[in-house]
Amino acid sequence: MRKIAVCGKGGSGKSVIVRLLADAVRRRGWRALVIDSDESNTGLHRMLGFAKAPEPLIGLLGGKNHLEAMLEEAIRAGIPEMQVDLMPLGMQTAMIPPAYLLEKDGIRLVSVGKILMALEGCACPMGIVSRSFLKKLVLEPDEIAIVDMEAGVEHFGRGVETSIDCVLVVVEPSLDSLEVAEKIHELSEQIEISDVWAILNKIPSEAIAARLTERLEATQIHVIGAIKQDNDIFESSLEGRPINSRAAAAEIDKVLEFLFP
Numbered sequence: 001m002r003k004i005a006v007c008g009k010g011g012s013g014k015s016v017i018v019r020l021l022a023d024a025v026r027r028r029g030w031r032a033l034v035i036d037s038d039e040s041n042t043g044l045h046r047m048l049g050f051a052k053a054p055e056p057l058i059g060l061l062g063g064k065n066h067l068e069a070m071l072e073e074a075i076r077a078g079i080p081e082m083q084v085d086l087m088p089l090g091m092q093t094a095m096i097p098p099a100y101l102l103e104k105d106g107i108r109l110v111s112v113g114k115i116l117m118a119l120e121g122c123a124c125p126m127g128i129v130s131r132s133f134l135k136k137l138v139l140e141p142d143e144i145a146i147v148d149m150e151a152g153v154e155h156f157g158r159g160v161e162t163s164i165d166c167v168l169v170v171v172e173p174s175l176d177s178l179e180v181a182e183k184i185h186e187l188s189e190q191i192e193i194s195d196v197w198a199i200l201n202k203i204p205s206e207a208i209a210a211r212l213t214e215r216l217e218a219t220q221i222h223v224i225g226a227i228k229q230d231n232d233i234f235e236s237s238l239e240g241r242p243i244n245s246r247a248a249a250a251e252i253d254k255v256l257e258f259l260f261p
């Protein structure tokens with residue numbers, strides 16, 4: 001279970017949880033490969049303590065225009081979009097040039113690509129890069145991949161999760177967030193991912209945690225962790241520095257213990 005996707009409603013805390021998980025993986029003596037698969041937000045590298053973002057993988061594959069042309073050609077040739085593959089079989093992190101893969105203190109970061117300009121077209125090529133990369137990626141024995149997904153569920157439609165072993169859904173105290181979690185659970189089942197777990201985030205009280213847990217468990221989504229509403233997390237995100245909340249780290253250690261007993 002070594003390719004983990006962190007999903008959930010916009011702003012629920014996916015990137016924060018990715019950062020906390022990467023740190024917890026490192027504390028266990030393993031290596032974390034963080035994959036930034038969000039086409040819009042640009043701050044994940046800061047949360048992880050990197051001074052700059054890596055060059056996007058989409059650039060390594062010839063750029064968005066080239067991929068769009070390739071995609072059109074494939075579709076004209078009758079190849080379904082879901083079968084378009086871009087990476088060599090057995091892709092390993094060691095094969096990625098250093099500008100595209102940053103590394104610091106046992107955490108590595110790659111980024112799929114970002115929407116940079118108005119009217120540049122849809123993000124389909126990024127979705128294909130994510131799906132292909134995850135499919136072909138062969139992890140080293142001590143390596144765990146953690147994918148920071150785009151908000152919502154569109155990536156399921158693009159098949160990004162087809163090579164994922166485990167989906168972690170971040171749930172904040174809102175009805176929308178619960179509904180997105182339920183949808184993610186349903187979509188994961190459709191592609192036969194049985195390891196779908198919820199992590200509660202921004203929790204103001206035990207009572208709220210209990211209410212969210214009750215609702216999620218009623219739809220067979222098991223809750224494996226709960227991070228409190230935490231001012232340290234909020235401020236470090238605002239200031240663009242890495243998160244160092246001890247309480248959240250301790251909770252995420254338990255999540256990792258659950259996933260890798």
Ligand SMILES: Nc1ncnc2c1ncn2[C@@H]1O[C@H](COP(=O)(O)OP(=O)(O)OP(=O)(O)O)[C@@H](O)[C@H]1O
Binds near residue numbers: 014
């Ligand atoms: N436990 C927490 N306590 C307080 N603030 C939090 C907590 N978790 C996340 N936040 C804040 O919520 C905001 C959104 O967090 P984050 O960027 O991780 O969410 P996201 O789900 O990745 O968002 P997006 O969908 O835009 O990618 C940030 O300002 C962050 O500091």
Ligand SMILES: [Mg+2]
Binds near residue numbers: 038
């Ligand atoms: Mg995010």
